[in-house]
Ligand SMILES: NC(=O)c1ccc[n+]([C@@H]2O[C@H](COP(=O)([O-])OP(=O)(O)OC[C@H]3O[C@@H](n4cnc5c(N)ncnc54)[C@H](O)[C@@H]3O)[C@@H](O)[C@H]2O)c1
C-alpha cells in the first residue's frame with residue numbers, strides 16, 4: 001500500500017519535490033544496469049526502466065552507441081539518474097553497485113533460424129558479461145534475456161560457480177514474454193478482459209519447451225481441446241511469428257522490452273520487501289528432474305524466495321511436459337559444457 005501510494009506520487013508532476021523529501025526516504029535507492037542498452041530491446045527497455053520510480057540509478061552499457069541513448073533517456077523528468085557506458089573498459093563502472101542487471105546483449109534471430117542457432121555468438125557474449133558481473137556486482141539479481149535462454153542461464157550459473165559467487169536465488173531467465181503472449185492470446189480466444197487474465201507458463205524458452213498451462217488460466221473459460229491446442233502452439237511459436245513478420249529485421253523488441261520491464265520491476269519490488277511478488281521465471285529448480293526449469297517463483301529480499309510447484313496439469317499438459325524434457329536437458333548440458341571449456 002505504502003509502495004503504491006509512493007509510486008503514484010513519484011510519477012505525479014510535482015514528483016521532484018516529493019522525491020527529495022518523503023519519497024526518497026521511503027523508497028530505497030536501487031541501481032539497475034542494462035547490458036546491450038543500445039539494441040532493439042535495450043533502448044525501449046531503458047525507456048521503461050527510466051519510467052520506473054523504484055529505480056534511482058540507471059546504467060546503460062553497450063559495446064557502442066550508448067552515449068546517445070543515455071543522453072536521450074536521461075532528459076526524461078523521472079527519479080533516476082542515467083549514465084551511459086560504452087566499450088569493455090567501461091563495463092566495470094556500469095556494473096558497480098548494481099542491484100539488478102538486465103542482459104539483452106547479443107544477436108537476434110532471422111527467419112529460418114532457431115534460438116539455438118544464436119548459441120555460437122551469444123554464449124561467448126553472455127560468458128564475458130557474467131565474468132564481469134561476478135567481479136563488479138556479485139550480489140546483483142541477473143535477468144537474462146539473451147537467447148538461447150535455455151542455455152545462457154546455465155552458462156551464467158557455471159561462470160558464477162567458477163568465480164565463487166553463484167547464488168541460485170539471484171539468477172533468472174526472463175520468460176515473461178511467454179506469459180505476456182499467453183495472456184493476450186487467451187484473452188482474445190476466451191473473450192475475457194485481458195487485464196484480468198493470468199496464465200502460468202513453465203518449462204523453458206524455445207519452441208516446445210515453452211509450456212503454457214491454460215488449464216490453470218483465469219478467468220475460467222470453456223475452451224475446446226482444439227482451441228487449447230491452437231493457443232498452446234501460438235504461444236510456443238510467438239517468437240517465430242514476430243521474426244517472420246519482421247522479415248530479417250530481428251525479433252521481438254517492443255513486447256520484450258515491456259516483458260523485461262515487468263520482470264525487473266518484480267525483482268525490485270521483491271528486493272524492497274513487497275509481499276506476494278510472483279512471476280514465472282527460468283531458474284535453478286528441483287520441481288522436475290531438470291536442474292533449470294521455468295515456473296512460478298516468489299520473489300523477495302534475496303531474489304528467489306520460493307520456487308512454486310506446477311500445480312495440477314491436464315493430460316495434454318502432462319504430455320507436453322514429458323515431451324519438452326529431452327530438448328531442455330540437452331540445451332542445459334550444452335550451456336554447461338560451453339562454460340567449462
Ligand atoms: N528472453 C526473451 O524472451 C527474448 C525476447 C526477444 C529477444 N531475445 C533475445 O535478446 C537478444 C537481443 O535482441 P535485440 O533484438 O535487442 O538485438 P539487437 O541486435 O537489436 O541488440 C543487441 C545489442 O547487444 C549489443 N551487444 C553485442 N555484444 C555485446 C556485448 N559484449 N556487451 C554488451 N552489448 C553487446 C549490440 O551492440 C546491440 O546493441 C537476442 O539474443 C534475442 O534473441 C530474448
Ligand SMILES: O=C(O)C[C@H](O)C(=O)O
Nearest residue numbers: 109147238239240251252
Ligand atoms: O523468438 C526469438 O528469437 C526472440 C524471443 O525469444 C521471443 O520469444 O520473441
